[in-house]
Amino acid sequence: MAVVVVTIGYFVLRGPSEISAETIKIGVIAPMTGDLAFMGEGIRDAILIAKENMGNTKNRYEVIFEDDQLDAKMSASAANKLLSIDKVDAFVTFSSVTGNVVAPIAEQNKAVHFGIASDLNVAKGKYNFIHWTPPSEENKVLIVELQRRGIRKLGIFKGNAPGAIAVIDDLKEQLKGTDIEVVTEQVFNSGEKDFRTIIAKSKDSGSEIYLLLAFSPELEILVKQMREAGITTPITSIENFEMSEQLDLFEGEWYVNSADPTADFINKFNAKTDKSPTLGAANAYDIFNLIVAANEKVEGVSKPTSDQVVTELMKITNFSGALGNLSVNEDGIIVSKAAVRIIKDGKPVTVGN
Amino acid sequence: MGILPQLILNSIIAGAIYTLVALGFNLIYGATKFFNLAHGIMAAIGGYAVFYFAKILGLDIYVAIILGVALAGFVGFGLDKFIYLPLRRRKASNMVLLVASLGVMTALQAIIAILFSSRFKTLSGNVETQKFFTILGGVITQTQLVILLSATLVMAGLVALLYKTQFGKAVRAISDDEEVARIIGINTNKIIGYVFFIGSAVAGLAGILVGFDVGIDPEIGSSLLFKGVIASIVGGVGNIYGGVLGAFLLGFVENFGIWKISGEWKDAIAFALLITFLIFRPRGIMNK
Numbered sequence: 001m002a003v004v005v006v007t008i009g010y011f012v013l014r015g016p017s018e019i020s021a022e023t024i025k026i027g028v029i030a031p032m033t034g035d036l037a038f039m040g041e042g043i044r045d046a047i048l049i050a051k052e053n054m055g056n057t058k059n060r061y062e063v064i065f066e067d068d069q070l071d072a073k074m075s076a077s078a079a080n081k082l083l084s085i086d087k088v089d090a091f092v093t094f095s096s097v098t099g100n101v102v103a104p105i106a107e108q109n110k111a112v113h114f115g116i117a118s119d120l121n122v123a124k125g126k127y128n129f130i131h132w133t134p135p136s137e138e139n140k141v142l143i144v145e146l147q148r149r150g151i152r153k154l155g156i157f158k159g160n161a162p163g164a165i166a167v168i169d170d171l172k173e174q175l176k177g178t179d180i181e182v183v184t185e186q187v188f189n190s191g192e193k194d195f196r197t198i199i200a201k202s203k204d205s206g207s208e209i210y211l212l213l214a215f216s217p218e219l220e221i222l223v224k225q226m227r228e229a230g231i232t233t234p235i236t237s238i239e240n241f242e243m244s245e246q247l248d249l250f251e252g253e254w255y256v257n258s259a260d261p262t263a264d265f266i267n268k269f270n271a272k273t274d275k276s277p278t279l280g281a282a283n284a285y286d287i288f289n290l291i292v293a294a295n296e297k298v299e300g301v302s303k304p305t306s307d308q309v310v311t312e313l314m315k316i317t318n319f320s321g322a323l324g325n326l327s328v329n330e331d332g333i334i335v336s337k338a339a340v341r342i343i344k345d346g347k348p349v350t351v352g353n
Numbered sequence: 354m355g356i357l358p359q360l361i362l363n364s365i366i367a368g369a370i371y372t373l374v375a376l377g378f379n380l381i382y383g384a385t386k387f388f389n390l391a392h393g394i395m396a397a398i399g400g401y402a403v404f405y406f407a408k409i410l411g412l413d414i415y416v417a418i419i420l421g422v423a424l425a426g427f428v429g430f431g432l433d434k435f436i437y438l439p440l441r442r443r444k445a446s447n448m449v450l451l452v453a454s455l456g457v458m459t460a461l462q463a464i465i466a467i468l469f470s471s472r473f474k475t476l477s478g479n480v481e482t483q484k485f486f487t488i489l490g491g492v493i494t495q496t497q498l499v500i501l502l503s504a505t506l507v508m509a510g511l512v513a514l515l516y517k518t519q520f521g522k523a524v525r526a527i528s529d530d531e532e533v534a535r536i537i538g539i540n541t542n543k544i545i546g547y548v549f550f551i552g553s554a555v556a557g558l559a560g561i562l563v564g565f566d567v568g569i570d571p572e573i574g575s576s577l578l579f580k581g582v583i584a585s586i587v588g589g590v591g592n593i594y595g596g597v598l599g600a601f602l603l604g605f606v607e608n609f610g611i612w613k614i615s616g617e618w619k620d621a622i623a624f625a626l627l628i629t630f631l632i633f634r635p636r637g638i639m640n641k
Contacts, residue, residue, distance in 0.1 A: 034471045069471065160617045188616045191576070193567045194367065197608045198616040200359040217473035221567055228483060228494055229359075 022303035023060040024295050026288065027082030029075055029102060030094040032067035035216040038245055040067065042278030043094055043116070046322075049268050050288040059295050059304075063288070064088060068098055070215065075101040083109055089306065090114070090291050094280055096122060096163030103128045110306045112294075112313070114287040116280045118163040118239075120333065127306055129313065129332040131283045131290070133258040135170040138238045141338040142171070142256045146180055146209070155207030155233070156185040157198070157214065157222060164213035167238055171211075183207050188218070195222045199229045210235045216244045223249050242279040242341075242348055250343045258283075258323070259337040260350050265322035276347075282322035286334075290319060290326070358491035360608055366497045368604030369504035370566075373559035374581030375588065375596035376511055377552035383528040383591040384548045385441075387450040391432060391457040392556055393578025397465055397571060399425040399557025400564035404474055422557045429553020432457055433546050441542075458574065466571040475568035476561070496566045503562060507555055508597055514551075515593065524548060528591065583627045589637030598638050602626070 028047060030040035044065055051063060064086050066078035075098040082088045083105070090112040093102045099115030099122035106113030107125035114129045115122035118138075123130040146154065154175075158164040172182065184205035186198040199222075202210075212235055214222055219240055226235070237255040241247065261269075261282035269277045269285075294312035298304035317327040323336045341348045378392045399421045406417035436457060440450055477483070477496060484495040515521035523544045526534040535541045560573060580603060585591075588599025603623060610622035630637060 035473050037470075037472070186616055189620065191572075192616070192619070193576075194363075195616075196363045196366075197360060197611055200356040200363065201612065201616075203356065203359075217568065217570070220473075228485065229492055230485070 027088035034069040042281040043284040046281035046285040286321035362491040364605040368601035371600035375584040377555035379596040393574030395556035396560030397574040400560035400569035425557020426554030430550040433549040476564035589639030595639030
């Protein structure tokens with residue numbers, strides 16, 4: 001009897017804010033081990049910083065990190081584990097590879113999914129969103145920079161991955177009507193280590209610059225083998241240089257990247273990790289804050305449904321984020337700007353937006 | 354001439370790497386008549402041993418290479434003694450041995466990933482320290498020359514071992530008929546143990562050389578085994594000369610195959626070669 005009285009008393013006496021406290025679980029799938037672990041760690045740190053700084057909220061938020069080594073099979077198994085065991089309400093994924101795997105799973109299970117991905121297919125469906133500088137923005141900046149430098153002949157080396165394919169498809173479209181010509185385009189599979197024949201094929205193409213779209217370690221091996229083959233032509237990239245820990249390999253080379261995060265975010269990240277933010281860290285920080293903001297806006301005391309969260313997300317405009325003022329467009333994509341950077345003394349330096 | 358000299362050189366280098374894997378694989382297959390899928394992981398053991406001894410412990414690189422080759426050999430020898438030999442004594446079928454070797458490969462690959470992480474590692478220094486040679490317009494690096502030389506020496510050494518020594522006679526006798534070899538007094542289990550040591554050591558050397566040329570990760574063994582097995586089947590599984598022929602044929606077909614088409618077709622071309630041989634010449638070029 002006493003237990004019943006105490007139990008009833010507990011529920012009657014506790015405050016309304018406590019009654020509505022629900023736990024929103026966010027599953028993050030990123031490479032925590034392997035060659036891109038440093039990027040996964042950057043994403044994890046950024047989300048933890050966002051969580052530490054979120055202030056008072058009516059809901060509780062729990063983040064569960066899963067390692068996929070940027071391997072599609074591991075991404076699928078991580079997503080299924082997060083859904084079936086951890087019962088997550090939302091996903092955050094890194095890369096188009098992972099995003100493309102998780103997007104249909106999220107859609108089918110009505111879970112909100114934010115991809116840090118170039119491939120716009122990741123945002124297909126009601127519950128899928130992208131927070132990443134889209135290929136169209138990056139290619140615009142790339143073309144302007146190529147024209148500014150008087151480059152007319154472009155050679156391409158790209159991994160057979162959804163992100164790289166999306167970037168090149170858009171680039172070719174945007175190059176129509178310009179005086180820049182793609183003189184060679186070499187494609188290789190993920191995991192390839194011997195690029196010598198495709199390098200030989202492109203050597204006499206007359207390329208004035210090579211655009212390299214590859215993840216680590218393929219990127220570093222490709223550059224090494226290009227140098228061994230005697231190619232001294234400049235190289236450039238869209239994002240991928242910053243996906244390598246061997247930035248000295250690209251010393252003096254310019255490339256296109258997402259725009260710089262705000263000073264506030266850089267300071268917070270630096271204070272927590274003693275490092276500069278890695279590529280995608282600012283996006284991850286924003287995504288966590290966007291998911292929190294959308295959940296908090298849902299009215300009522302019960303746990304927000306994914307449909308309610310999606311409705312709130314679609315309303316977001318001019319959200320103050322680590323990558324500036326963010327708005328979600330009708331396709332579920334948050335468009336951010338691109339910038340030109342150069343590797344100077346082994347570090348990325350922004351030279352133009 | 355265009356890119357032809359470079360394509361030929363690339364094909365020869367690829368063929369030399371596949372040769373080193375196929376030689377050991379064929380040697381072991383010839384004596385045991387089963388597909389030792391753990392053979393590829395010996396390449397990873399060799400490569401990671403050199404990484405550990407030279408880059409972590411700071412030993413002299415030549416000492417590290419000798420230790421790496423020896424370690425791969427001893428692991429292969431140990432696998433035979435503690436896994437394959439007990440299974441053979443129980444008259445396990447070749448399928449059971451194959452599955453056991455698959456388990457060994459998976460387990461050792463996981464252990465390497467746990468010990469060294471799955472991050473890519475390179476054994477060589479900077480590009481600037483590499484020496485280059487130009488042959489008829491094609492470029493070859495010092496490391497690739499060493500690969501070529503090693504493949505030639507290992508092949509010559511194995512041929513001499515098999516055809517000029519008592520040990521070689523015993524191996525060939527076991528390869529022809531293990532039962533008869535045992536009846537005439539050959540200690541077949543002891544000889545097969547040595548064969549595992551030699552074959553695994555050669556695979557370890559392949560892994561070390563690939564580590565210097567490109568780099569290593571825990572999955573290096575699977576990719577090398579895949580090419581080594583295709584080379585062996587194409588050349589004539591169990592036949593030393595066949596393995597070499599198959600390896601170079603595979604190297605040339607892969608590299609010339611992507612001359613006019615996209616590089617992403619490389620593995621598909623290797624498989625197409627394998628399927629073609631399986632359909633039209635299943636016993637391989639040397640038709641052993």
